[in-house]
Amino acid sequence: MILLWGLPDEEPMALVRRELSARDADVVLLDQHRYAEVAGSLHVSEQATVTGSVTIGDRTVDVDELTGMYMRPYELPEQHGAPVTPAQAASVDALLSVLFEVVPETVAVINRPSAMASNDSKPAQLVPIEASGFSVPATVVTNDAEQLADFRERHGRVVYKSTSGIRSVANVIDAHATLDGRLDRLGTCATQFQEFIPGDDYRVHVVGADVFAARIVCDAVDYRYAGMTGHSRSMTAATLPDDVAERAVRLTASLGLLVAGVDLRLTPSGQWYCFEVNTSPAFSWFESYTGQPIGETIARVLMG
Numbered sequence: 001m002i003l004l005w006g007l008p009d010e011e012p013m014a015l016v017r018r019e020l021s022a023r024d025a026d027v028v029l030l031d032q033h034r035y036a037e038v039a040g041s042l043h044v045s046e047q048a049t050v051t052g053s054v055t056i057g058d059r060t061v062d063v064d065e066l067t068g069m070y071m072r073p074y075e076l077p078e079q080h081g082a083p084v085t086p087a088q089a090a091s092v093d094a095l096l097s098v099l100f101e102v103v104p105e106t107v108a109v110i111n112r113p114s115a116m117a118s119n120d121s122k123p124a125q126l127v128p129i130e131a132s133g134f135s136v137p138a139t140v141v142t143n144d145a146e147q148l149a150d151f152r153e154r155h156g157r158v159v160y161k162s163t164s165g166i167r168s169v170a171n172v173i174d175a176h177a178t179l180d181g182r183l184d185r186l187g188t189c190a191t192q193f194q195e196f197i198p199g200d201d202y203r204v205h206v207v208g209a210d211v212f213a214a215r216i217v218c219d220a221v222d223y224r225y226a227g228m229t230g231h232s233r234s235m236t237a238a239t240l241p242d243d244v245a246e247r248a249v250r251l252t253a254s255l256g257l258l259v260a261g262v263d264l265r266l267t268p269s270g271q272w273y274c275f276e277v278n279t280s281p282a283f284s285w286f287e288s289y290t291g292q293p294i295g296e297t298i299a300r301v302l303m304g
Helices: 011-022 032-037 086-102 113-120 122-131 145-155 242-254 283-290 294-302
Strands: 002-006 027-031 038-044 050-056 059-062 068-071 108-110 139-142 158-161 171-173 191-195 200-207 210-218 233-238 259-266 272-278
Touching (some): 011 294, 050 086, 113 272, 122 139, 122 242, 122 272, 139 145, 145 158, 200 283, 210 242, 210 283, 210 294, 242 272
Parallel strands (some): 002 068
Antiparallel strands (some): 200 210, 200 259
């Protein structure tokens, strides 16, 4: 039995669900809109054996029946207007977070909450990224205007974005740009600044031992929002050098992940930089451009 946790109309979830259905997999979707119908209990023995069950409506999922689990939950109810109270949502979220964490290693979990936590701090995640053999940009996290001025003096053009896993738009500060008025806000929120690395972006989806790379050519700083800023973008399927692909797989595994979106950039001199590892990638957007069977491969991993 395969348990899905999220929203049925969210594209990555919908795609994985379709691929599983096409293979006649036994699938239970824990729809966040139906949190009011969810109940369950879990028991962990002194030997770390997990037993228990979760009931969703008229369907009960026993822990020992699970073979695969896939999670992409969103905050409720504010974002989606689901008929459930914040207390109910928090209770179900807590139950499922524990379930996804403590099931045996024989269950294919995409991905365990503890492994996904590596993306909660982008600066901290740079340590295992560099240890895997990728280059990382010079980085400073600061709320001090003098430190920022010193960093800009050494690196010229710099990119800034949030330090957490919450989606933010990456922006650039050109070498000679003035920051009048903006430095006042720096003191209220420590921000991550990195040296600007020229080159082409590659989004690499790792699914187990499989690698799907997309080459993105874009004249915007953040290619995800190119259309909003009037910039062009092209995205095509690509093949990585064997050693780079192996490095991406090794990095993903070192973070305890079965599926990851690895953000790389290839410089004109041939150097591979890694900016971060997305631990819950919205792969369907890339699949729609490249035609790569990412969702199908995720389904096969969940089916064992």
